[in-house]
Amino acid sequence: MAACRDRIDMDWHSDDPEMSMACRNICAGCQVRTPCLAEALHACDPWGNWGGLSPDERDVLTGGKNLRMLPPHGENTRYAKHRCRCNACRAAHATYERHRRNRKRLTSRSD
Secondary structure (H helix, E strand, O other), rough: OOOOOOOOOOOOOOOHHHHHHEEEEEEEOOOOOHHHHHHHHHHOOOEEEEEOOOOHHHHHHHOOOOOOOOOOOOOOHHHHHHOOOOHHHHHHHHHHHHHHHHHHHHHHHHH
């Protein structure tokens, strides 16, 4: 079983160095670390700690050829399409939804 399986207290996609290190420490002793890393490389996952490696480390490992390009943090697209739940992407999604509801309300009033 993966060491991270029931660790809902951990943010595996955090940019915070302390959280990232804590996640990596959990990965260090995990029995499925190697297949986890292989899956991340196969899926070209550009974010999060997988198999004990950060996205930057996986980028170096593959020579920069294996990671998908994502919109920057703070974009609704990254929240909606790529499921990033960092604070910046959540805020961008909230702003997008607020504007969408306002447009919808204005459109329904003019009918």
